[in-house]
Amino acid sequence: MSIQQTPTGNFIDGEEVIAIELTNSKGTYVKIFNYGATINKFVVKNAHGDMQDIVLGFDDFEQYLDKDYLKNNPYLGAVVGRYANRIKDGRLTIDEKIYQLEKNDGANCLHGGLLGFDKKVWDIVDWNEEQSLVTLQYESVGGEENFPGNLIVDLTFELTENDELILSYEAETDQATAINLTHHGYFNLAPEGGYIGKHKQQIFASNYLEQDENYCVTGKLIAVKDSPLDFTQAKYLDQNWNPDYGYDQTFVLDKIYGDLSLASKTNEEQSGLTLSIYTTEPVAHLYTAKYLSVKNGKGGKDYNGFDAFCVETQHHPNGINIPEFPSTILRPEDLYTQTTIYKVSLNK
Secondary structure (H helix, E strand, C coil): CEEEEEEEEEEECCEEEEEEEEECCCCCEEEEECECCEEEEEEEECCCCCEEECECCCCCHHHHHCHHHHHCCCCCCEEECCECCEEHHHEEEECCEEEECCCCECCEEECCCCCCHHHCECEEEEEECCCCEEEEEEEECCCHHHCCCCEEEEEEEEECCCCEEEEEEEEEECCCEECECEEECCECCCCCCCCCCCCEEEECEEEEEEECCCCCEEEEEEECCCCCCCCCCCEECCCCCCCCCCCEEEEEECCCCCCCEEEEEEEECCCCEEEEEEECCCEEEEECCCCCCECCCHHHCCECCCCCEEEEEECCCCHHHCCCCCCCEECCCCCEEEEEEEEEEECC
């Protein structure tokens, strides 16, 4: 087990960007930038004994700051907040007070607004070489993106000997605020990357959330049974999808609220790899990257639509505006916690 920190030579708002590398005894390797708490690499040994990177990203950190990339920001590998996914009309109400957020996705607020947690440099506050873990912290001041309250978020990345990457979140606030955090990793388990339609996907969910024409959750649950959104049994991603659309949908997991349980399982035949995702969160959002358009990714490859999949574990999108959903309000007397685990293994 080891951990290494390397300055990138880049400074953003006076804060230095550091590359953090976690390695276990098997050679599994994770590289994280404290900018956006971004997972840049996740390298594992596939069934052929080759070391394979299973996440999309860039070879050089500066590419994350490229204007063309940021213009249609896909949040490659970043943590998003204060509020993942969409808040309808960019409006939320807490204790009868209305807050108008930035509308950065048509009429809605997406992934925290114009300058969310994905564009912030997080502080490195703790690390442990024996456990191959590092803790990052970001303090979001009250009024940032028009969210109320000073919010302090701690995020610990831990790489285990069992090829599990554990993300443990904690957050505290001095004023009631809205919070819904997720990691926006883009995965591809094929040895050469490319089209992900032949990945087999399973999601442990009997219902999904209805969305309006702008992908904003309405509050209605719909059964997956007898629909293209039924992933209760493993199937190829492209088996039932609309080839022009793919998937961009939130699934309500079949679980006890707050328990750590298996949410999603994806495997790919050529590499022999399986990615299992465990979470304490109540929903998982499956996105097959229809809108992905990134130039000069790793190795100079362009990333296009359906070249990756995301499984974003979180609370119900737009839940702040839907009282029937689990609360996404954090109060000063409470502690926000979340755990999500990415476990890589060989297909069985």
